[in-house]
Amino acid sequence: MAMNPESGLPDEQREKVSRRTFIKGASAVAAVGVVQIPGAAAGIDKAGVEPDILGPGPVSIRLRVNRSDLDVEAPPSTTLLDLLRDHHGLTGTKRVCDRGSCGACTVLIDGRVVDSCSMLAIDAIGSEITTIEGIGTPENLSDLQQAFIETDALQCGFCTPGMVVSCTALLEQNPSPDRDQIRQGIAGNICRCGTYQNVIEAVEYASRKGGK
Ligand code: FES
Ligand code: FES
Incomplete structure (x- = not known):
């Protein structure tokens, strides 16, 4: 059986102890809802200063x-x-x-x-x-929001705000995306109604008009 030289425990047992200790610590933080400010994950920073707890x-x-x-x-x-x-x-x-x-x-x-x-x-x-x-208001839609209406790119509309935000970012970075690039741009947005094809057409429509 392989022994760990630092702990003096068999490797398998040491693994269990570390996992249990970690889970216990993580659960305590999650249970009370406290947050350590960034960089304070180790408890005490390199200068030995206690982190602020929010x-x-x-x-x-x-x-x-x-x-x-x-x-x-x-x-x-x-x-x-x-x-x-x-x-x-x-x-x-x-x-x-x-x-x-x-x-x-x-x-x-x-x-x-x-x-x-x-x-x-x-x-x-x-x-x-x-x-x-x-991005736009009902009185002042963005070109892309108008394009979603023109190409009928929504059904229930629940995914639509997220789709519009993702497509706005895409057109900001790439004003003339091809279809594969549009598919990649909305890869993180799920539409349960299946409007993907019309969303792609909406982006192309807005792109042709030079808008976003
Ligand atoms: S609600 Fe945030 S990714 Fe689904
Ligand atoms: S339009 Fe219904 S989830 Fe996308």
Whole structure:
């Protein structure tokens, strides 16, 4: 049987101990909803300074959303999706799977496509967040939103805000994407109604018009 020279335990037993210890520690943090600030995962940083612990009670969170500063008091365990929907009333961003697999909750963080259900709101502090409400309004639709209507690129519409956000980011980076590039651009967005073909046509329509 292989023995570990540091612990003096058989390798197999040492593995079990480390896993149990890790799970115990992780569960304690999850159970009370506290968050260690970034860089503090090891408990004490290299200079021997104890990390700040945020929570579990509410803390002040200022986010830059759609070119405005929004302030709220919320637990640091609040996801960006919950903060946008429940605290700021930005319900265009949808919650479907709530686990980072469907793309319904897509927003832009400094121009990058992000699933807001899988990010803590406090991790978005200092970034420019754009939601579907920041892309266009019913009175002033973006070219791409207009294209979704023209090409009939939605059925139930539940995936549509996330699709529009992803396609907006795509056209920002590549104003003339080909069909494969459009498919890649929406690869993280699931449409249960199957509107993919019309979404591709909407992007091409907006692209031909030189818009986004
Ligand atoms: S709700 Fe966020 S990815 Fe599905
Ligand atoms: S239009 Fe219904 S899920 Fe996409």
